[in-house]
Amino acid sequence: MKTNKEKYRELSKKQKKEYIWEYYKYHIVGIVSLLLIIGSLINTWFINPPAKAAVSITFMNKYINTDETDEIKNELVKLIITEEDHNKDVFINNYFLTDNIENADLDMASNTKFMANISAKELDVIILNKEKFENLSAIGTFLELDKLMLNDDLDKIKDKLVKQKNIDTSKYGYYGIDVTDNEKLKSIMGDGEKFMCIINNTTRLEESMKVINWFLQYD
Numbered sequence: 735m736k737t738n739k740e741k742y743r744e745l746s747k748k749q750k751k752e753y754i755w756e757y758y759k760y761h762i763v764g765i766v767s768l769l770l771i772i773g774s775l776i777n778t779w780f781i782n783p784p785a786k787a788a789v790s791i792t793f794m795n796k797y798i799n800t801d802e803t804d805e806i807k808n809e810l811v812k813l814i815i816t817e818e819d820h821n822k823d824v825f826i827n828n829y830f831l832t833d834n835i836e837n838a839d840l841d842m843a844s845n846t847k848f849m850a851n852i853s854a855k856e857l858d859v860i861i862l863n864k865e866k867f868e869n870l871s872a873i874g875t876f877l878e879l880d881k882l883m884l885n886d887d888l889d890k891i892k893d894k895l896v897k898q899k900n901i902d903t904s905k906y907g908y909y910g911i912d913v914t915d916n917e918k919l920k921s922i923m924g925d926g927e928k929f930m931c932i933i934n935n936t937t938r939l940e941e942s943m944k945v946i947n948w949f950l951q952y953d
Contacts, residue, residue: 736840755829757842762787764828764952776788778806781809784825786821786822787822787824787825787856787858787938788814788815788822788823788824788938788941789810789814789824789825789826789858789859789938789941789942789944789945790824790825790826790856790857790858790859790938791803791806791807791810791824791826791858791859791860791861791945792826792827792828792829792857792858792859792860792861792862793826793827793828793829793860793861793862793880793922793923794829794831794840794860794861794862794863794866795830795831795861795862795863795923795924795926795928796830796831796832796833796863797923797924798830798922798923799921799922799923799924800828800830802829802921802922803826803922804826806826806918806922807824807826808946810824810948811823811824812947813943813944813948814941814945816926823895825856827851828845829848830844831863831866839866848922852875852933855935855937856938857933857936858932858933858938858941858945859930859931859932859933859942859946859947860876860930860931860932860933861913861919861922861923861928861929861930861931862928862929862931863923863926863927863928863929864870864927864928864929865896866930867896867909867910867929869933870900871898871900871910871931872900872901872910872930873900873902874900874902874903874934875931875933875934876909876910876931876932876933876934877909877931877932877933877934877936878907878908878909879895879908879909879910879911879931879932880895880907880908882932882939882943883943887947890950891911891950891952894911894912894913895908895910895911895912896908896909896910896912896929897909897910898910909931910929910930910931911930911946911950912927912928913928913929913930913949913950913953914926914927914928915950915953916928916950916953917953918952919949919950919952930946930949932935932946951952
């Protein structure tokens, strides 16, 4: 009686391929999948790692002109990114509020993402409408800007600083800058009251202040 090895030798090339595939297809698929996963991880970790945020700017409104936010990104990259920051980028986040006249808000998925991004310290500067500003500043979402800015810078915008009460501490603080009349932001968010703030757990404070000062030149 011929052994399996002898039988295999007598097969044609086509039959040998069919035999190997029939008995070892799961092994082959598993090995190829594993190699693809390893290759992808090596590419992500070492060869082409994803860019990290040099700073992030978030727009939150019913209307956001995304073409303009793309242009803003290009201009801020020139301001923020240096030659040493070859693996960094300016991140733009657009959160569209629901078109509900009585209570404009984020949908559940967007709200979950927004809160998760704050927890992960991924958000820095945010520009949003009056209602969202009042809601978020009241629960301590933003830094007090008057404690961050130099006196000369404060003097330039003292009339635009917006005071809001923190419901946890019962204290008032200047958590926002009124940028309603800012021409650059009008082109992005249209008319209507809007405020610029810094998220309270940012790890990129210096870059955030650069962004704020850049926008304020258009007042």
